[in-house]
Amino acid sequence: MGMTRQASGIYAFLDELRTAAQDYHALVALAGNPNTGKSTVFNGLTGLNQHTGNWPGKTVVLAKGFYRHQGKRLALVDLPGTYSLLAQSVEEQVARDFICFGEPDAVVVVTDATCLERNLNLALQIMEITSQVIICLNLLDEAKRKQIEIDREKLQSLLGIPVIPTVARNHDGLDELKTAINRLVFGGETPHPRRVRYDPDLETALTELSAELEPFQTRVNPRWLALRLLDSDYPLVKKIISYLNHHRRHTLKSTPQGVKL
Ligand SMILES: Nc1nc2c(ncn2[C@@H]2O[C@H](COP(=O)(O)OP(=O)(O)O)[C@@H](O)[C@H]2O)c(=O)[nH]1
Ligand SMILES: [Mg+2]
Structure with missing residues (x-):
């Protein structure tokens, strides 16, 4: 029974978010490994239009905020930083539960361009859950400094989802990110993410x-x-x-x- 009540807590959390937003057109989740610039992206998109709330029944605090773009009002939730959605830490459970049962209209996976391979582990797991995924390729300035070049077009076509380069600390690419989110959510096109095949x-x-x-x-x-x-x-x-x-x-x-x- 405990888990059932906990699961219904998620729906209460979402209802509260909806009321606070006075209805929004789309709900977007920000996921990513720790220190990839998720909160910087979150602040860049929402400005001061944000507050924090507790995940029902857990000590995990989630920041939620709102922004407008191209006439649409979007709600954004900054999920806890995680390397995976499979292990059992509270942060991973909250991120996983939100992505699954919160049914966000889009999930933006903020990745560190200086160590993309490690970051793609989480991205691939999220791509198994939903097709509505965008990769935000952040810290590109750091990658350039380390002479790491990333072929965005190739990455996009290999993954089958949009990849948006950003330097969130300088607000570079955030407009493009907002436009990509709107295109994904309101554009009527469903991406076909590459999915893991098993035996x-x-x-x-x-x-x-x-x-x-x-x-x-x-x-x-x-x-x-x-x-x-x-x-x-x-x-x-x-x-x-x-x-x-x-x-x-x-x-x-x-x-x-x-x-x-
Ligand atoms: N050089 C650089 N630093 C960034 C960028 N985005 C975020 N940061 C910095 O990276 C650190 C971690 O960012 P934060 O948003 O807290 O990461 P989070 O743990 O994913 O929420 C902070 O010191 C940010 O100022 C970026 O694009 N370039
Ligand atoms: Mg953060």
């Missing part, structure tokens, strides 16, 4: 289980939900069940005839 037996099981999850029409990729169900991480499985139930209620509300499932 054939697992792929067969994943295909079967994903097919069972498709009818829920979740924002979270059914393939990722299937992977986690197969992991048998029990607390997470309970959250997924709670999410599917919440999702079904939500879908029912917006179904004109109120079809009974």
Whole structure:
């Protein structure tokens, strides 16, 4: 029961965010390894239009803020810095739960251009959960200083998602980042991120289980939900069940005839 209540706490947190925003057009999450400039990007985008809140039931503090771009009002949440979404620290759980169950319209992964390989681990994990991902290639000034050159076009086409170069400390590239977010969220184009392939037996099981999850029409990729169900991480499985139930209620509300499932 505890986990169910905790999961519903997430929805309370989101409801509160919505009320505070007096409705926004899109919810964007900022994820990334520690020290990649996430908070600098957050401050650059939201200015003083921000406040902090506690994640329900945890000591983790999340900064949330708002900004306008091209006539749209966007809410932005600065997630805790993490190297992965799989291990069990509270920060990783909060980041993972927000990305999954918070159903952000976009996730911006802020990466350190001086050590991109390490940063891509988290990016690839997020790309398994959702297609709505943008890479913010930050600290490019530091990379240049270290004579590291990054082929943005190639990176973009290899990953299948937009890659936006920035020097957040100087506000360089932040307008381009805002425009890329709007294009991703309101532009009607769905990216096709490159996804990790597993061994054939697992792929067969994943295909079967994903097919069972498709009818829920979740924002979270059914393939990722299937992977986690197969992991048998029990607390997470309970959250997924709670999410599917919440999702079904939500879908029912917006179904004109109120079809009974
Ligand atoms: N040189 C350089 N420093 C940056 C850039 N973006 C952020 N920083 C600095 O990197 C440090 C960590 O930034 P912060 O936003 O706190 O990172 P976070 O841990 O990801 O939230 C701070 O000293 C920032 O001023 C950048 O593009 N270039
Ligand atoms: Mg920070």
